[in-house]
Amino acid sequence: MTTIDLHRLTGAYALHALSDDENVSFERHLARCEPCAQEAAELRATAARLGLAAETAPSPALREHVLRRITTVRQEAPGTVGGPLSARDGRRARLLSRWALAACLAAVAALGGTAVWEHRRAEDAGERAHRAAGTADEIAAVLAAPDARTRAAELGDGATGAVVVSRELDRAVFVVSGMTHPPGGKVYQLWFDDAGSMRPAGVMDPRRSDQVVLLRGAVDGASGMGITVEPVGGSREPTSGPVALMTLPA
Amino acid sequence: MKEAVDIGSNPSTEPDLQGLLGQVALGDEEAFAGVYDAVAGPVLGVVRAVLRDHAQSEEVAQEVLVEVWRTAPRYRPDRGTAINWILTLAHRRAVDRVRSVDAAAARDHRAALLDRVPEYDEVAEHVEARLEREQVRRCLRTLTEIQRQAVTLAYYRGLTYREVAEALHLPLGTVKTRLRDGLIRLRDCLGVTA
Ligand SMILES: [Zn+2]
Numbered sequence: 001m002t003t004i005d006l007h008r009l010t011g012a013y014a015l016h017a018l019s020d021d022e023n024v025s026f027e028r029h030l031a032r033c034e035p036c037a038q039e040a041a042e043l044r045a046t047a048a049r050l051g052l053a054a055e056t057a058p059s060p061a062l063r064e065h066v067l068r069r070i071t072t073v074r075q076e077a078p079g080t081v082g083g084p085l086s087a088r089d090g091r092r093a094r095l096l097s098r099w100a101l102a103a104c105l106a107a108v109a110a111l112g113g114t115a116v117w118e119h120r121r122a123e124d125a126g127e128r129a130h131r132a133a134g135t136a137d138e139i140a141a142v143l144a145a146p147d148a149r150t151r152a153a154e155l156g157d158g159a160t161g162a163v164v165v166s167r168e169l170d171r172a173v174f175v176v177s178g179m180t181h182p183p184g185g186k187v188y189q190l191w192f193d194d195a196g197s198m199r200p201a202g203v204m205d206p207r208r209s210d211q212v213v214l215l216r217g218a219v220d221g222a223s224g225m226g227i228t229v230e231p232v233g234g235s236r237e238p239t240s241g242p243v244a245l246m247t248l249p250a
Numbered sequence: 251m252k253e254a255v256d257i258g259s260n261p262s263t264e265p266d267l268q269g270l271l272g273q274v275a276l277g278d279e280e281a282f283a284g285v286y287d288a289v290a291g292p293v294l295g296v297v298r299a300v301l302r303d304h305a306q307s308e309e310v311a312q313e314v315l316v317e318v319w320r321t322a323p324r325y326r327p328d329r330g331t332a333i334n335w336i337l338t339l340a341h342r343r344a345v346d347r348v349r350s351v352d353a354a355a356a357r358d359h360r361a362a363l364l365d366r367v368p369e370y371d372e373v374a375e376h377v378e379a380r381l382e383r384e385q386v387r388r389c390l391r392t393l394t395e396i397q398r399q400a401v402t403l404a405y406y407r408g409l410t411y412r413e414v415a416e417a418l419h420l421p422l423g424t425v426k427t428r429l430r431d432g433l434i435r436l437r438d439c440l441g442v443t444a
Binding site: 038039054071077227236240 | 269271273274275276277279282283287288290291292294295296298299300308312315316319320321322323324325326327328329330331333334336338340341342345381382385386387401402404405408409410411412414423425426427428429430431432433434435436437440442443444
């Protein structure tokens with residue numbers, strides 16, 4: 001199929017009117033074609049209005065069935081976490097931490113002075129560059145720590161992430177690849193999960209889909225980390241559902 | 251159930267559903283009951299429009315609602331509103347069911363579908379959401395006959411564009427284009443933003 005043909009498929013795609021094969025190749029196209037992705041999202045939303053208009057009253061029995069069933073159905077993790085890799089599969093873990101390290105080093109090098117996870121408008125460029133250099137050192141220290149443990153996860157939509165924790169340094173580094181850009185005026189904010197309560201841990205650079213982030217603050221016994229979409233500058237507590245939740249390696 | 255009607259059309263209530271879904275993502279069963287009350291009617295409506303069989307529709311709607319619970323942690327607010335995410339899932343599962351039935355049943359189904367284009371009033375006969383229904387009806391009227399038929403067959407009957415082409419005796423390329431420009435016209439009439 002030619003590219004011009006593909007651009008015309010947004011309508012059929014939004015209506016689930018493509019065959020499975022066509023659907024797969026069109027989704028591949030969507031990942032590369034921003035105008036189609038935007039149009040497809042709008043047409044999906046339009047199709048949903050056709051659905052909303054068809055609303056019909058369900059029987060009370062349906063409510064009972066569904067609410068009973070969910071008590072026995074386990075929820076998916078935001079990313080399919082493969083368990084603590086270092087404990088279960090040493091070789092994979094080593095490969096992974098080497099991958100994480102390589103990715104980190106490449107990213108840190110590429111980022112140069114912009115590996116800054118906190119946007120403070122007032123600070124001048126010199127101070128920012130200084131802080132970034134400090135951040136790169138701290139990231140390297142966490143990755144090189146003898147007790148560094150890594151846990152990787154698929155974050156959905158083709159993004160993959162790995163969190164590296166050194167309990168001794170009490171710091172964590174998050175490495176992500178293939179993250180979609182947040183909507184305009186928004187950033188991804190990171191959180192430490194302290195037994196269910198979320199503690200802000202800095203924001204990510206909204207312009208980069210691959211990055212290495214030193215989580216702000218000490219790990220301090222946190223059991224997990226989460227990512228939410230927040231207004232630029234970040235929030236004190238999450239204002240939207242998590243894009244991803246990961247358990248920290250022990 | 252009254253509030254459920256407003257969820258898609260009134261932006262001020264949407265954040266509530268979004269917030270509830272966020273809690274559901276953290277395993278909150280009570281929040282899920284709230285989500286259920288807001289979306290079960292539209293979910294069943296979508297499924298029933300496509301499947302038409304009552305018992306099968308409740309079964310598929312149940313699967314969809316349980317899937318909402320199961321996959322809530324994967325919902326991405328930046329990719330669209332909660333109600334759009336849920337109704338897209340509902341439509342997908344209804345369409346999957348239509349297309350997965352065994353060959354003989356599928357032939358019967360297709361024969362019935364290709365028989366004639368359903369009138370909107372007919373597909374929406376159980377509609378509770380009057381306001382939404384009126385608005386959609388009004389906007390469907392702004393489409394050309396072919397656009398309206400193509401969109402209706404694809405969405406409310408779950409036909410592929412190939413089947414739509416067959417039913418309306420149109421070339422494939424024409425159907426692709428009509429599905430797209432028909433939906434674009436609907437989008438603009440309804441004032442939909444992604
Ligand atoms: Zn395109």
